[in-house]
Amino acid sequence: xxxxxxVKDIKVLEGLEAVRARPGMYIGSTAQRGLHxxxxxxxxxxxxxxxxxxxxxxxVTLNRDNSITVDDNGRGIPVGIHxxxxxxxxxxxxxxxxxxxxxxxxxxxxxxGLHGVGASVVNALSRFVIVEVFTNGREYRxxxxxxxxxxxxxxxxxxxxxxxxxxxTRKRGTKVTFLxxxxxxxxxxxxxxxxxxxxxxLSYLNRGTKFIVEDNRSRGETKSKEFLYNGGxxxxxxxxxxxxTPLYPEPIYISGSSGGIIVEASMQHCDDYSECILSYVNNIxxxxxxxxxxxxxxxxTKVLNxxxxxxxxxxxxDNSLSGDDFREGLTAVLSIRMKNVQFExxxxxxLGNTEAKMAVEIVTQELLSAYIEDLKNADVANCIAxxxxxxxxxxxxxxxxxxxxxxxxxxxxxxxxxxxSSCTGRNAEENELFIVEGDSAGGSAKQGRDRRFQAILPLxxxxxxxxxxxxxxxxxxxxxxxxxxxxxxGIGSDFTIGTLKYNKVIILSDADQDGAHIRAILLxxxxxxxxxxxxxxxxxxxxxxxxxxxxGSEIRYAYSDAELSSITKGMKxxxxxxxxxxxxxxxxxxWETTMNPxxxxxxxxxxxxxxxxxRMITVLMGDKVPPRxxxxxxxxxxxxxxSFSGRTDINxxxxx
Ligand code: TSJ
Numbered sequence: 001x002x003x004x005x006x007v008k009d010i011k012v013l014e015g016l017e018a019v020r021a022r023p024g025m026y027i028g029s030t031a032q033r034g035l036h037x038x039x040x041x042x043x044x045x046x047x048x049x050x051x052x053x054x055x056x057x058x059x060v061t062l063n064r065d066n067s068i069t070v071d072d073n074g075r076g077i078p079v080g081i082h083x084x085x086x087x088x089x090x091x092x093x094x095x096x097x098x099x100x101x102x103x104x105x106x107x108x109x110x111x112x113g114l115h116g117v118g119a120s121v122v123n124a125l126s127r128f129v130i131v132e133v134f135t136n137g138r139e140y141r142x143x144x145x146x147x148x149x150x151x152x153x154x155x156x157x158x159x160x161x162x163x164x165x166x167x168x169t170r171k172r173g174t175k176v177t178f179l180x181x182x183x184x185x186x187x188x189x190x191x192x193x194x195x196x197x198x199x200x201x202l203s204y205l206n207r208g209t210k211f212i213v214e215d216n217r218s219r220g221e222t223k224s225k226e227f228l229y230n231g232g233x234x235x236x237x238x239x240x241x242x243x244x245t246p247l248y249p250e251p252i253y254i255s256g257s258s259g260g261i262i263v264e265a266s267m268q269h270c271d272d273y274s275e276c277i278l279s280y281v282n283n284i285x286x287x288x289x290x291x292x293x294x295x296x297x298x299x300x301t302k303v304l305n306x307x308x309x310x311x312x313x314x315x316x317x318d319n320s321l322s323g324d325d326f327r328e329g330l331t332a333v334l335s336i337r338m339k340n341v342q343f344e345x346x347x348x349x350x351l352g353n354t355e356a357k358m359a360v361e362i363v364t365q366e367l368l369s370a371y372i373e374d375l376k377n378a379d380v381a382n383c384i385a386x387x388x389x390x391x392x393x394x395x396x397x398x399x400x401x402x403x404x405x406x407x408x409x410x411x412x413x414x415x416x417x418x419x420x421s422s423c424t425g426r427n428a429e430e431n432e433l434f435i436v437e438g439d440s441a442g443g444s445a446k447q448g449r450d451r452r453f454q455a456i457l458p459l460x461x462x463x464x465x466x467x468x469x470x471x472x473x474x475x476x477x478x479x480x481x482x483x484x485x486x487x488x489x490g491i492g493s494d495f496t497i498g499t500l501k502y503n504k505v506i507i508l509s510d511a512d513q514d515g516a517h518i519r520a521i522l523l524x525x526x527x528x529x530x531x532x533x534x535x536x537x538x539x540x541x542x543x544x545x546x547x548x549x550x551x552g553s554e555i556r557y558a559y560s561d562a563e564l565s566s567i568t569k570g571m572k573x574x575x576x577x578x579x580x581x582x583x584x585x586x587x588x589x590x591w592e593t594t595m596n597p598x599x600x601x602x603x604x605x606x607x608x609x610x611x612x613x614x615r616m617i618t619v620l621m622g623d624k625v626p627p628r629x630x631x632x633x634x635x636x637x638x639x640x641x642x643s644f645s646g647r648t649d650i651n652x653x654x655x656x
Contacts, residue, residue: 015097016157019124020146023184026121035185036194038122042070042176045093045119047202047283049074050209051337055173059212060195063177066188066217067128071175076135079163088163090131090142094123095157119176123157125185126178134171141166146181192223200227201611204239205283205335207232233266233333240278240331240614243624244270247329247383254367260338261359265296267332269387272622273470274528275327276614279334281341281351287610288535290344290351295360296334297323303369304384310373313385321388324493328391331614336360346536398472420486421446423455433486433502434542434595435459437509437518441582441590445508448587449595455502457486462518466525467621480525491529497536505533506602508542508594510581523605524621527613540602544585544594548577557593559601 019026027034027041039060049055055074062068078089085092097120123129129144143160180188192215199211208230215223229235237251251268279286279293286293301323308314308321336356344352372381419442423431430453436442442458449456463479471492474480484491488501507522509515519541526539533539545557547564551574558564568574579585585593594600607613 016095016120016124017154019097019121020154020156020184023125027125030185032187032191032194035180035188035190036198038125038178038180039068039070039190039195040198041118041122042068042178043199043202044283046070046072046074046174047206047209049174050206056208057210057212058199059214060199062190062192062195062213062215062217064217065179066190067177067179068190069175069177071173073171073173076133076140076172077131077174079133079135079140088142090133090140090163091159093119094129094131094142094144095159096120120157122178125181126157127181128160129157129176129178132166132175132177134169134173134175137168137170139166139169139171140164196225197609197612199225201285202283203227203229204233204236204333205280233264233335236278236333236611237266237268237331240276240333240611240618241268241270242615243618243622244272244331246270247387248380252368252371252380254364254371256363256367258359258362259355261356262337263292263334263360263363264336265332265334265360265364267300267330269329269384270331272329272468273391274467274618275324275330276610277327277330277332277334278611278614279351280336281356282337283335284341284349285610286343286349286351287607288345288347288350291353291357292334292336292351292360295357296332296364297327298357299361299364299368300326303365303372304388306369307372307381308385308388311381311385313389321392322395325388325391325395326384329387334360394470394472398470398475401472402475419458419482421451421456423449423451423453425453427453428501429503431455431502432504432506433457434506434508435483435522436582437515438581438583441508441510441585444583444585444587444590445595446587448589448591450591454595455486457482459518462514463521463525465521465621466528467617471529474525474529483522483525487530487533489530489533495530495532497532500533500538503538504540504602505538506540506542508544508582510583511544511546512580515581520620524617526605527607527617531607534605534607537604537606539605541605542594543601543603544579544582544590546579548579548589550575550577 023030023034027037043058043060046055046058049072050058052074055072058070058072060068060070077093080089081087082089082092085096087095097118119129123144124146126144127146131142131144133140140163141161142163144157145160146154146156146158149155182188192213195213199213203209203211208228210226210228212226213224231238234251234253247269251266253264253266255262255264257263277289277293277296279289279296281290281292301321304326305314305320309316314320336359338353338356338359340353342352344350371377372384425431432453433455434445434449434457436445436456436458439458439460442456445456445458459479464474464477466474466480475484475491486501487505488499489495489497490499505526507519509518509522523539526534543559545559546561547558549556549558549564549567549571551571556567558567564576568576577584582590582594592599
């Protein structure tokens with residue numbers, strides 16, 4: 001069998017060896033993200049089949065040996081011999097770099113993969129891949145493997161068998177099982193939660209396709225979840241609005257295409273003041289937005305201003321309302337499909353294609369206008385117009401209040417940030433702002449810090465819960481005023497990252513429920529009013545120790561219960577102090593354990609998943625009790641790990 005493959009596969013295998021040599025180039029990283037990326041590459045192929053209308057069920061199975069099976073009930077990867085390459089379709093997909101299951105540029109060009117690298121990369125980075133195809137009453141199977149040969153050289157993604165006809169079957173579809181290579185990845189254990197979240201998102205974005213995840217890894221019990229939304233992105237919007245009060249019962253839905261770009265959007269306003277637009281290109285979240293989102297917003301502003309003028313809510317002499325006014329309280333999901341996607345931005349999650357702006361603007365303008373102008377929808381249109389007028393008035397009132405405050409502070413010549421202890425250094429790149437819970441901890445932090453680059457802003461008591469508050473209200477709040485002034489960027493539509501005064505903004509609160517609440521309020525504030533600060537990775541959570549272990553003159557600190565037991569294991573005659581708050585540490589202890597860049601641990605707050613963050617924030621910080629109770633009873637466990645999952649959903653990662 002070996003001889004049969006040797007000649008024609010030489011080139012192919014060289015290709016896959018390149019993937020082995022530099023996996024990061026193909027899947028981003030070899031950490032958890034990269035591992036899951038492998039799975040998404042495979043799932044994307046099945047999603048393509050569903051989008052083409054040939055499959056309606058996709059299942060991901062997590063197996064005991066850490067291998068993963070993905071199957072669909074579509075037409076099956078073509079088993080015929082590829083005309084030019086002389087090998088089966090299955091083998092093309094798995095051994096040709098960039099073949100990725102797309103045989104021509106026709107109906108399959110919309111597939112997702114972040115890098116779009118395809119199944120061959122997954123093959124190159126797996127110990128084995130087994131492909132089973134069920135089609136035309138027959139079952140086929142081919143295996144691939146990666147191994148170290150007798151000369152100690154890695155052979156990657158080599159066919160172990162040819163494509164074999166196994167027998168007869170009544171099934172239809174493709175089934176792929178692969179074992180990520182533990183010689184490549186830091187860990188090969190896939191997260192059930194991450195898979196569930198992504199499949200749920202995919203099921204919203206691909207209406208009518210059932211996604212199943214099944215976890216068979218723990219002995220005796222199988223965990224599984226199923227996602228199927230016949231309402232597609234409208235169901236998504238409804239779900240995001242759980243815990244809020246919609247102004248009209250059904251989300252607006254539009255779907256059309258222009259210039260070969262398929263556009264789909266759903267939107268619904270609620271009685272609160274936040275704006276949440278989730279956008280996707282080819283099922284990939286565009287966290288940083290981009291051209292499609294711009295086109296969407298432009299069209300909404302235009303259509304709704306036109307409506308307001310036509311019905312006389314705006315008179316000839318009135319200025320048009322701003323986009324912000326129409327987006328106050330708006331939840332929307334925008335999903336487009338297009339070819340040759342270009343990503344830009346800090347995290348490569350902003351769409352750059354200019355043609356996308358045009359297409360979305362044209363489709364949205366036409367279809368939203370048809371919806372709004374339809375007499376059947378007069379109530380909806382009036383609700384939106386009403387809401388926008390109120391928003392504009394509130395903004396005007398806020399502007400006046402702000403000017404007043406500015407005049408006043410000019411008069412008194414009092415700096416707004418009375419409590420801030422700034423640092424002496426002027427290099428924003430190096431500077432850090434610690435927002436510290438409580439005056440006493442604030443005092444310790446001031447004495448303990450390195451004043452050359454660390455500034456301290458103590459917070460007295462609990463800050464205002466900004467969720468459900470209008471921006472004007474937030475700006476009148478003294479605590480937030482001092483934060484806004486200290487950070488230097490401005491907020492909301494005035495935000496500019498260029499004037500940021502600190503590279504790191506670090507939240508330092510106690511390791512108890514109150515501390516978790518304060519942290520949640522502050523994160524909500526940054527998420528709602530300075531989101532870019534989070535997206536660009538400037539927001540951190542400081543981690544004070546939970547315990548001090550002292551034996552004689554030797555002192556050690558433990559940051560978790562696990563660390564405490566490992567420190568005290570076998571130790572005799574020590575004293576243990578549990579820190580209930582930051583205030584219990586003296587300045588030098590606080591510096592040593594929590595502020596000194598040499599020793600401290602910071603958690604960087606990241607925003608992978610806006611849908612998730614939105615859900616968590618409205619549920620935890622909003623004013624409706626039942627959903628909050630539900631969420632807390634699902635997640636509550638106020639131990640260390642979990643008080644940190646207060647920041648999660650806005651997901652964290654450790655940074656030295
Ligand atoms: F690529 C892959 F191996 F990763 C993979 C492909 C993995 C999984 C789970 C599913 C698939 C897959 C591919 N499912 N369905 C298909 N369909 C095709 O490849 C296909 C079938 C028929 C035709 C046709 O034109 O007749 C075209 C294609 C692309």
